[in-house]
Amino acid sequence: MKRLVIITVGKTHSGKTTFARGLEQQLYNSIVIDQDNHAEFINTYYRSLLPQKGPNTIKYAVTQTIVDYAVNQTDFHLILCNSNRSERARLNLLKNFKNKGFITILVHLDIPDHILQERVSSSHRSTAIFRTASTFEEVLNRQQAESHSDPIEEEADYLFVIKDTEEIQLVTSRITDIANSLD
Template sequence: MNRLVIMTVGKTHSGKTTFAKALEKEMPYSAVIDQDNHAEFLHTYYQTLLPKQGHNTIKYALTQTIVNHAVNETNCHLILCNSNRNRKSRLKLLEQFQNKGFTSILVNFELPEHVLKERVEKSRRSTAILRTASTFDEVLTRQQDETNKDEIVAPIEGEADHLFIIKNVDEIQSVIQGIVNIAHMREMS
C-alpha cells in the first residue's frame, strides 16, 4: 500500500482536529495522531514530569514514539493533527516521511482572524492541554505575533507532494474528497 501522510497546518481553533477526524472517517486505514491528546494525557497523569519552561520534550517524545509505531508496525495512512507552523520543523518532518516512501500532503488552514477570535471566545475546549498559556485567547495572540517571524510561514507549493488550502469551512468537504481520491489513486498504482 502506498501510504499518505497528511499534515495539518494552522492556528488554534482553525479546525485542524475536526478536519482530521472527518478525514479519518472517510479514508479507510488511516489514523489521526494529535499532539493535543498527548498533551492532555501528560497533563492528567504526568504533570510533575512536564517542563516548567522551554520545549515540551516529553510530549514530542511521546508523539515520536506513536508516529514510529504507526510507520513501522501498521499500514495506516497518517493524519498528523498539529499546528506545524514552523517551516523548518515541518520540512524536516516531511523529509522523514518522504524518505520512507510516503506521499505527503499539507492542509493549510487560512481562516480569517476574526473567525478564529470568535471561535476562541465561544470555545468550550478544555485548557488542560495548555502549558505556557492559561487561555486559548493567549495562544491565538501569541500565534498572531509569531506570524511575523521568519520560521513561522504558511506552506508553499513544492514543500509536499500536494498542498490544499482551506480559507473557509465550505471548502473542507472538497479537500477531504480530494485527499480520498489521492489515496484511491495511490492504491491503484
C-alpha cells in the same frame, strides 16, 4: 503499498482536529495522531515531568513514539493533527516521511483571524492541553504575533489551503481520490 501522511497546519481553533476527524471517517485505513491528546494525557498524569521552560520535549517524545509505531507496525495512512507552523520543523517532518516512502500532503487551515477570535471567545474546549498558557485567547494572540511561514507547494507532494469551512469537503474528497489512485 504506498501510504499518505496528511499534516495539518494552522492556528488554534482553525479546524485542524475537526478536519482530521472528518477525513479519518472518509479515508479508509487511516488514523489521526493528535498532539493535543498527548498533551492532555501528560498534563493529567505526568505534570511533574513537564519541562518548566523551552520546548515540551516529553510531549514531542510521546508523539514521536506513537508516530514511529504507526509507521513501522501498521499500514495506516497517517493524519498528523498539530499546528506545524514552524517551517524548519515542518520541512524536517516532511523529509522524514518522504524518505520512508510516504506521499506527503499538507492541509493549511488558513482561516481569517477575526473568525478565529470569535471561535476562541466562545470556545468550550478543555484547557487541559496547556502547559504555559491559560486561555485559548492567549494562545491565539501569541500565534498572531509570531512570524511563521505559510506552507508552499514545493514543501510537499500536495498542498491544500482551506480558507473557509465550506472547502473542507472538497479537500477531503481530493485526498480520498489520491488514496484511491494508489490501489
